[in-house]
Amino acid sequence: MVVKLYAKPSISAGGGVVALVLAEKRIPFEYIVLDYAGKEQKGTAHLKRNPFGQVPVVDDNGFVIYETRAICRYLVEKYPDHGPSLLPGPSLEERAIFEQAASVEVTTFFPAVTKLGWEMLGKPKRGLEVDEAALANMLEDFAAKMDVYEQILRKQEYIAGNDITLVDLFHLISMPAFSIEGTANIMGDERRPNVIRWWKAVTARPEWVNLRQHGIKSII
């Protein structure tokens, strides 16, 4: 039985990154779209898969798991022989640095970018007024965080070392709209050449490019 990925009708956020990891790891999967308009995510069947009534959820032959980052960690450990490792090296120190980067992504990067995304992109899209003063503060706060990323990425290729790992891909959860070429070019500040180099490498993963350009069917 192939892995089932339960997700939203439009592939985005966590569902997109789980799909990316499945594709990177060459794990065949079925993409099951929930009827969001009909609130299927809050229905009895889905609440059994995820009591929070959210997606993404993965069902791997009867083992059901939710939370994007936890799903991805499970998949890479379960299928070590498929595709790139995406895990840190075996030493305690390499694993500790990976955990450090994972913690920074979830507690520092993700909240900052989610707030920015709403103010810069979400509000204009919904015809709401942007709070320019708040936006300026968010951009300043984000820039300070990215200055630290620049320091880290000056010394190494990826955020947890010299090889790509899941943590690099986790940064895509909040970022579909923030491509370097996009209108909200928050990753493309030329004062941070190593952030640009890193972000180009992460967003140029062929499965990610296919997913963004041609949709989910192109990577299943």
Ligand SMILES: N[C@@H](CCC(=O)N[C@@H](CS)C(=O)NCC(=O)O)C(=O)O
């Ligand atoms: N922390 C969760 C967040 C999941 C989440 O926010 N899912 C959204 C879609 S991107 C959802 O299912 N929302 C529906 C709802 O809350 O009713 C993860 O990383 O998987």
